[in-house]
Amino acid sequence: MEMHEYIPVDIFCRQHGVELAVISSLQSYGLIEILRVNEIEYVEQNHLAEAEKVVRLYSELNINPEGIDAIVNLLQRIKEMQSEIQFLKNRLNLYED
């Protein structure tokens, strides 16, 4: 395991000024993925951006985990719809000259 790819949760909390309990709560809603190795909890580098986004929504906009869950799902749908629009625009080019 490449350790630099994993950020200990306590460092993550310190960095973002949030309590450990907040991370546990967000994890229980499936909003943050935590990896446990030798009794130490880590945030994977690959999931860092998503975890930071969730923490920002929680601490900066005072949105509760249920609200964040709904927002994350809606943002995912928007992203999918945007790629579908782009795909359709590209298809439309076939018929335009």
Place this chain on the structure above:
Amino acid sequence: MSFIDYYETLGINKNASEDDIKKAYRKLARKLHPDLNPNDKEAHSKFQKINEANEVLSDPEKRKKYDQYGEHWEHGEEYEQAQRANSRPRNTGEQSYAGDFDESNFSDFFASMFGGSSGGSSRAQVKYRGQDFNSELSITLEEAFTTHARTLKIQDKNIRITIPAGIENGQTIKLRGYGGKGVNGGPDGDLFIKFAISNASNMRRSGNDLYTTVDLDLYTAILGGEKTIETLSGKIKLKIKPETQNGTKSRLKGKGFPVYKKEGEFGDLFITYHVMVPTDLTDKQKELFIELQKLSQ
């Protein structure tokens, strides 16, 4: 540099209470926060403006200075001197939002009046992730056909990237850590590059497939033969079947566009034949066509 009406930015009047300011700011922050408006430059810019307005109006000292000198900000220095005698450091404890917000992006107006970012408030110790940068890169369909390197200049920094063959029009790639610098030791932001693929060729692309129309002279269409066409990967010799109808479609497997990040995999090339009816016939040709007409009746 022009005056910025922070009250207008937050949609409140000059008599607004601290609570009104907080409410107005939070309402707008929930609407414009960058995490809720990914890749929306306008929302990002508005978010920075409301952050700046809040930075000033939520701090009683800054608000007082702004109210007194706002429209005459050039006299801010005189105000500073007057205040220095009885000023005390204070910490409002007011919360501001970060969300990819780069503090260096406060307006010149703010910097002139309050001397730079957040003026030593409690925010100074908080670590913020750097701002994400968005960039658009135009390439041609021919360029998108092959994997190639390109050097971009982002914020006076040269960045060399490899563009994989098969990239789509509108596709965005992320370069981690190539965005704005993190604040107070926070991580750097990311760079998002959106590709705009222009197409001046006679090929049309849909996903990994290419579409083109090939003109056939009447004689080759009727009698069959060969036709060489230019494609993005070079010349191809087509075998034309006798009695090929106008609008006939043909599929050439594996002669389309490369599949993104799948080396050696290609889409298909779809050809539509367009039979050209001869014009400006000679007398002899007309005669022969009349003969043909009689034969087929």
